[in-house]
Amino acid sequence: MDKQTPVSIFWFRRDLRLDDNAGLYYALKSGDPVLPVFIFDPAILDQLKDKDDARVTFIHETVTAIDAELREQGSGLLVLFDKPENAWKKLVEEYKIAAVYTNHDYEPYAKVRDEAIAAQLEKHGIAFNTYKDQVIFERDEVIKDDGKPYTVYTPYMRKWYQKLTPFYLKAYPNKKYLKNFYQTKALYLPSLKQMGFEISGLEFPKIHYKELIAHYAEKRDFPAIKGTTHIGLHLRFGTVSIRELAAAVNSFTEKTWLNELVWREFYMMILYHFPHTADHAFRPEYDRIKWENNEKQFEAWCKGETGYPLVDAGMRELNTTGYMHNRVRMVVASFLSKHLLIDWRWGERYFARKLLDYEMASNVGGWQWSAGSGTDAAPYFRIFNPESQLKKFDAKLEYVKKWVPEYADFSKYPKPIIDHAFARDRCLAAFKEALAK
Ligand SMILES: Cc1cc2nc3c(=O)[nH]c(=O)nc-3n(C[C@H](O)[C@H](O)[C@H](O)COP(=O)(O)OP(=O)(O)OC[C@H]3O[C@@H](n4cnc5c(N)ncnc54)[C@H](O)[C@@H]3O)c2cc1C
Incomplete structure (x- = not known):
């Protein structure tokens, strides 16, 4: 495809998977071919003290795997190593961008970054479309009757369950639209070394939770046994979908585990509303x-x-x-x-x-x-x-x-x-x- 074909860009951040990904789904349905992008941000990497930081290795391995999956579709992942504002400046210069798609990120730095990028794109008449993806309920979706955020978990959790319907657990069927990726072979992926990092020797937990959650309530408190799922890393980087996890819970014992996923959303909501914390x-x-x-x-x-x-x-x-x-x-x-x-x-x-x-x-x-x-x-x-x-x-x-x-x-x-x-x-x-x- 030549660079004058209008493209939709999907910006991967902490949602590193092709399937059941909200923002990517809407990009793939936009009607324009989708150029997927990931940006290694020096503002984040420079804060890391260890050259063999395992999270960087994990992200690098994951984006490499996504790139390989996309290559099977005749496409690929464009991976940049630059400040987001510079990366977007170059993308705007190089491609004819119809619109940008991405998923919400609620951390204080990400909120400021996204506002700046949205404003930067707006100057070129490019829409910055963002979606809820990493949680079942976000920001103001579970709030008190007076419209204020909850500051105590139990009433928040009750309201969370009251609101939950099968609609919120439905997976986005991205796989149906994989042919809509931008067709190119000329994409780039910097090595860890080029970014000043080394491969970590740590082992990453696999996504494995179904058997564990069946006995979670009895086993979760004893550190000598593997009674919990170790899925936090995958939730952090979106290598698993929260909808898949919440939909897998179908008994009272397993609900103890879902309550923990609700704690995760509770804390995200708190940080969003009270960033000074x-x-x-x-x-x-x-x-x-x-x-x-x-x-x-x-x-x-x-x-x-x-x-x-x-x-x-x-x-x-x-x-x-x-x-x-x-x-x-x-x-x-x-x-x-x-x-x-x-x-x-x-x-x-x-x-x-x-x-x-x-x-x-x-x-x-x-x-x-x-x-x-x-x-x-x-x-x-x-x-x-x-x-x-x-x-x-x-x-x-x-x-x-x-x-x-x-x-x-x-x-x-x-x-x-x-x-x-x-x-x-x-x-x-x-x-x-x-x-x-
Ligand atoms: C001091 C302290 C620091 C913590 N730091 C983190 C952190 O940086 N990242 C993090 O994900 N969790 C953190 N937790 C919460 C909890 O300890 C971990 O989520 C959990 O131990 C991860 O193991 P697991 O994936 O096997 O979880 P499971 O017990 O299998 O639970 C599944 C998922 O539910 C969520 N979850 C479980 N417990 C909690 C909780 N108490 N609060 C919020 N979410 C929860 C996590 O996403 C977790 O991966 C912290 C807890 C304490 C007390």
Whole structure:
């Protein structure tokens, strides 16, 4: 096809799949051939500290696979490595663009980026058409009767279920329209090396959830067993459709799992309406806490050398695999913010660096919940005792022995870096002082 043929451009971001993709579906039905584009954004990549960041490898592998799938249709994926505004400037110069299609992204940086690109395209008379794709309900679709956003999960969840009808779970039949891609062989894909990255050695979880969700309710709280789906990475980058997952739930036990997907949407809705929570307490009085911020203790926490076996096992699982079990995420986050009185934002940033399934909304939500400053937050005086959590959720020490082998020999295992009773009293005093003002 020559470059004067009008094209619709579909811009992939965190929706890296060809099937059941809302924005792509509307692009494919637009009547113009669809040129699919992905942009590696240096503003995002430059913030990553590790050259072998596993998320970059995962995205690169995924766009390479999409490109290969498109080549079977005589098309391909155009992958650019540039600031989005420059990339769009070049695209506008090079192609006759009839319209641009993409899916909503609710994170603060993405919102600003998309507004700027929409304005840039508008100057050329090009429409920027955006769609809901990564959630069942977005932004203002589940709100209180007075039109305000919910700030507590349970009533939000009830309203979410009230609104749910089969319509919202229907897959977009993209596969029927694959012949509508722009026919070209001259597309480009930069290597990881060209972008300054290296291949990560981490293993990526496969999409595998059907058998797991049948027993989710009984198994999800025990970190030694594989009782959860590890699907977060795929939800993060859209390599699985949320509609497919929600539609797969068809029993009461499986609904426990769907409730977790509702938590994900709840936190996305919160971040969308309260973007300051990305780095400030949802409840402003919690920003007054006088953190100890002891760097040595922070380092011990990062390395999994606190002398508290469940905390250490969790941090080592994270450092080794890019994953940590939800129960243990709660324990290590509570330990950092309450026992060590280290600013929850330090922990949030560390998780952001390490988690394969890092998602700003859920990460900030989970951290603020643990630190007591968030929406549904645990009251500040409820302080997890890492020892009793261990007895309850890893009674046979299977998880601990896997990740902290030296625990078997007490002479080799570090002494606790802080005494539980001391830490508890200090935390209560610090929180009380901040909240009393
Ligand atoms: C301090 C802290 C930080 C967290 N950071 C993240 C994060 O960066 N990214 C992230 O996706 N989740 C985060 N969570 C939530 C939760 O721990 C993970 O979603 C879950 O452990 C991922 O494992 P899984 O894919 O096996 O989930 P499953 O238990 O199989 O659940 C399926 C999916 O539901 C969603 N989900 C499950 N639990 C929650 C939850 N509590 N809140 C929001 N969504 C949930 C996730 O998308 C998850 O992949 C965090 C929790 C805490 C306490």
